[in-house]
Amino acid sequence: MFLSNINLGQYVPTGSIIHKLDPRAKLFSLLFIISAVFPAKNFFQLTFWAIALAAVVYASKISWGVLLRSARPIFFLVAFTFGFNLLSAYFTGDVSTSLFRAVFTSLRLVVLMLFAIMLPLTTAPLELADGLNTLLRPLERFGFPANECAMMIGMALRFIPLLMQETDKIIRAQLSRGARLDQGNLFRRVMAFFPVLIPLFIIIFRRADEIATAMEARGYDGGAGRTRRKPLVWKFNDTAAVIISVLAAGSYFVF
Amino acid sequence: MLNVNRKQKNRNKIPFLEVRSVSFSYDEKNTRRTLNSVSFFIDKGERVAILGHNGSGKSTLAKILGGLIEPDEGSCVVEGVSMNEIEFRALRKKIGMVFQDPENQIVAAMVEDDIAFAPENQGLPSNEIQSRVDRAIVEANLLHKKDSPVSALSGGEKQRLALAGALAADVECLILDEPTAMLDPKGRLRIEKVLRALHGEGMTILQITHQIETENFDDFDRVIVLSKGEIIWQGSTLEFWDRAEELGFELPDEFKIKKFFEDKKIKFPDALANFDFNFTAAHDGKKIQKHESKFKIKNLSFKYDEKNFALKNLDAEIFSGQWLSIIGRTGSGKSTLVQHLNALYKIQSGEIFFDGQTLPQKGEEVHTLRQRVGLVFQHPEDQLFSPTVKEELAFAPKNAGFKNSKLEDAILYGLECVGLEKKFLDRNPLALSGGERRLVAIASVLATRPECVVLDEPLAGLDASYQKKILAMLARLRDEGETVITITHDLDTALKFSDKILILRDGGTVREGNPGDVIEEIMNVLEPEAWPDVLRASAEIRKINKNFPFIYDYQEFIKCFSQI
Numbered sequence: 001m002f003l004s005n006i007n008l009g010q011y012v013p014t015g016s017i018i019h020k021l022d023p024r025a026k027l028f029s030l031l032f033i034i035s036a037v038f039p040a041k042n043f044f045q046l047t048f049w050a051i052a053l054a055a056v057v058y059a060s061k062i063s064w065g066v067l068l069r070s071a072r073p074i075f076f077l078v079a080f081t082f083g084f085n086l087l088s089a090y091f092t093g094d095v096s097t098s099l100f101r102a103v104f105t106s107l108r109l110v111v112l113m114l115f116a117i118m119l120p121l122t123t124a125p126l127e128l129a130d131g132l133n134t135l136l137r138p139l140e141r142f143g144f145p146a147n148e149c150a151m152m153i154g155m156a157l158r159f160i161p162l163l164m165q166e167t168d169k170i171i172r173a174q175l176s177r178g179a180r181l182d183q184g185n186l187f188r189r190v191m192a193f194f195p196v197l198i199p200l201f202i203i204i205f206r207r208a209d210e211i212a213t214a215m216e217a218r219g220y221d222g223g224a225g226r227t228r229r230k231p232l233v234w235k236f237n238d239t240a241a242v243i244i245s246v247l248a249a250g251s252y253f254v255f
Numbered sequence: 256m257l258n259v260n261r262k263q264k265n266r267n268k269i270p271f272l273e274v275r276s277v278s279f280s281y282d283e284k285n286t287r288r289t290l291n292s293v294s295f296f297i298d299k300g301e302r303v304a305i306l307g308h309n310g311s312g313k314s315t316l317a318k319i320l321g322g323l324i325e326p327d328e329g330s331c332v333v334e335g336v337s338m339n340e341i342e343f344r345a346l347r348k349k350i351g352m353v354f355q356d357p358e359n360q361i362v363a364a365m366v367e368d369d370i371a372f373a374p375e376n377q378g379l380p381s382n383e384i385q386s387r388v389d390r391a392i393v394e395a396n397l398l399h400k401k402d403s404p405v406s407a408l409s410g411g412e413k414q415r416l417a418l419a420g421a422l423a424a425d426v427e428c429l430i431l432d433e434p435t436a437m438l439d440p441k442g443r444l445r446i447e448k449v450l451r452a453l454h455g456e457g458m459t460i461l462q463i464t465h466q467i468e469t470e471n472f473d474d475f476d477r478v479i480v481l482s483k484g485e486i487i488w489q490g491s492t493l494e495f496w497d498r499a500e501e502l503g504f505e506l507p508d509e510f511k512i513k514k515f516f517e518d519k520k521i522k523f524p525d526a527l528a529n530f531d532f533n534f535t536a537a538h539d540g541k542k543i544q545k546h547e548s549k550f551k552i553k554n555l556s557f558k559y560d561e562k563n564f565a566l567k568n569l570d571a572e573i574f575s576g577q578w579l580s581i582i583g584r585t586g587s588g589k590s591t592l593v594q595h596l597n598a599l600y601k602i603q604s605g606e607i608f609f610d611g612q613t614l615p616q617k618g619e620e621v622h623t624l625r626q627r628v629g630l631v632f633q634h635p636e637d638q639l640f641s642p643t644v645k646e647e648l649a650f651a652p653k654n655a656g657f658k659n660s661k662l663e664d665a666i667l668y669g670l671e672c673v674g675l676e677k678k679f680l681d682r683n684p685l686a687l688s689g690g691e692r693r694l695v696a697i698a699s700v701l702a703t704r705p706e707c708v709v710l711d712e713p714l715a716g717l718d719a720s721y722q723k724k725i726l727a728m729l730a731r732l733r734d735e736g737e738t739v740i741t742i743t744h745d746l747d748t749a750l751k752f753s754d755k756i757l758i759l760r761d762g763g764t765v766r767e768g769n770p771g772d773v774i775e776e777i778m779n780v781l782e783p784e785a786w787p788d789v790l791r792a793s794a795e796i797r798k799i800n801k802n803f804p805f806i807y808d809y810q811e812f813i814k815c816f817s818q819i
Binding site: 013161 | 323347351352363365372376377378379380381385388420622626630637639650651685700
């Protein structure tokens with residue numbers, strides 16, 4: 001398998017307390033958490049957030065294996081960050097500080113990304129679209145297509161695994177025809193990917209077109225006036241989750 | 256046309272859906288018409304098949320009938336009201352649609368959420384949405400999957416989910432565009448069962464298809480035949496069967512058998528219980544020649560993850576110059592096995608010998624291997640990327656290091672193999688028909704003259720004429736000494752065309768042998784829905800008359816009754 005077992009942010013239904021939270025509550029909480037993790041400066045703060053993450057993962061009943069596998073593409077970004085920081089160490093000469101910074105920034109990024117990825121893992125795409133929709137609605141006043149935008153993100157998440165499978169299949173087919181995807185210099189490698197990218201784009205456009213037609217056939221016309229089978233209901237747990245996140249984010253300025 | 260006029264004269268009621276000289280063209284200048292002055296009607300509660308080969312314009316017609324695209328000329332009228340005067344939402348409550356690929360119709364991650372999509376779009380209160388979902392899920396026979404994520408459904412279940420999604424809009428009419436084309440026989444049968452029940456309850460059903468299949472050959476009230484954008488014939492299903500062959504459609508064997516016994520006035524199968532059959536030696540197996548071993552596979556196991564084996568202790572031998580068909584249910588390891596043969600999957604445990612040598616696993620040797628063992632994936636036309644057919648055909652030979660005249664030869668050889676003319680070389684693959692694209696994709700693998708060619712479901716989704724072309728081509732390659740390996744769902748072609756059959760179950764070999772010798776194992780491994788019609792009929796007779804052999808060929812089947 002080259003790609004098809006990568007499932008970036010695919011919904012994992014476990015029916016946990018986290019899954020049952022209102023998507024808006026999850027979005028708000030994530031917003032607070034992220035804005036608090038970003039400015040983290042020392043290992044103490046980072047440990048605090050790592051523990052918080054562990055607690056959320058535990059409550060979500062999603063296994064670490066599934067979480068890490070789902071987040072695997074992100075680790076490239078982390079590796080890149082790490083390498084870049086090391087490189088700067090090489091140029092500045094201050095090895096110990098830079099090494100510390102490389103390790104710290106990478107870890108912070110890991111915590112941040114894992115928090116972020118918990119959102120789609122615990123929220124079904126359409127629900128997430130609903131939540132986003134309510135959050136984006138104020139922007140509609142300025143002509144921002146909140147409905148469409150939210151549905152687009154939901155649909156994109158829904159189709160990630162399918163496109164991964166397609167990509168995997170195309171890579172295999174081109175390798176079978178003797179394509180050399182992993183040889184030569186950077187330019188040649190990039191060029192070698194055209195036989196993969198072109199069919200992939202054709203497939204993506206075709207699918208997008210078919211999906212749009214199928215959605216229209218089921219009466220979707222931009223989402224205005226849409227109701228829900230399970231309307232979003234703000235519950236006690238949702239308030240609690242947001243308050244906990246705010247407190248966690250705030251408490252942290254105390255240290 | 257006469258037919259229509261006569262019928263229309265006798266009519267006084269308003270049809271449910273009427274199509275009035277509809278024309279449509281995809282290009283602006285209106286030079287090539289996809290649909291040309293198409294007219295017909297459908298009454299409420301009718302089940303009508305629109306038959307057409309690939310490229311006949313039937314999918315475009317489906318979209319026009321569903322009000323998803325507007326015709327350039329003419330109009331569609333629903334219960335006396337022109338479609339463009341009907342409000343979008345009102346129309347969506349009248350006509351529901353199901354398309355070919357279930358994946359492209361499912362919007363949600365959970366079964367119930369997906370079914371709810373249409374009623375949600377109608378702005379219904381949530382309790383009513385739930386009752387719509389509850390009803391649709393039963394109608395589509397998916398109740399047992401109520402709380403499942405969509406990813407846990409089989410292909411057939413996904414298509415039934417798409418059907419439920421359309422039903423939940425509370426529609427009066429369903430338009431289905433090749434709803435079973437991507438499903439296995441069992442999945443097809445289940446969809447047909449659901450449609451039959453819906454039709455019984457008064458649903459108007461319009462089914463667009465390229466072939467009337469065994470599972471639904473007597474379900475339609477009427478048949479409309481579309482060819483090159485025009486209606487060339489319409490009439491009752493019974494009338495259709497008399498004309499089917501001249502209209503370019505094949506009769507399912509099951510239909511022929513039924514008719515055979517009806518003509519002979521034999522009650523099938525009861526009347527055959529004590530019948531003494533007169534056999535000419537049935538399926539004596541293909542002539543056995545001495546062949547050398549091409550692949551020898553020993554104890555091959557493969558796992559995608561820690562838990563599940565995709566292949567488990569598989570042993571098999573593939574002989575050169577033979578055509579081997581690999582059969583087995585979905586998930587039996589067929590695709591995983593063949594992707595070992597050109598080292599796309601690395602051997603985890605076990606051994607593979609290619610021409611007596613250990614199969615290379617890395618480095619330049621793998622590239623040479625991939626030139627010698629050509630692999631054609633499912634729907635290979637989706638992997639084309641070049642601006643011209645010529646460049647597409649040059650891709651594999653160039654990768655194999657072919658240059659100048661050798662390269663030219665390779666391109667022409669590929670083209671010749673699949674029987675396309677030279678004028679195709681300068682054309683854009685994307686502008687070709689589906690069948691032609693399939694041929695180009697196969698040619699692009701054959702261009703390097705592999706000594707062994709492996710094809711995964713090479714006939715899937717093609718018209719009968721292209722299927723025949725590809726089968727003839729593979730037979731010719733085999734006769735020229737190439738080793739041909741195909742994976743197929745289509746037992747009928749596997750039995751009739753291949754020299755050897757390899758039956759897989761749960762990642763292991765059940766049996767390997769001549770088609771005539773492995774029938775009983777096939778019947779054990781695959782469900783009756785997947786058997787060829789003739790085989791199913793002979794099994795039926797055998798139940799009450801042990802003398803009757805297992806036969807899969809219609810002509811041979813008929814011979815058994817020669818003295819009646």
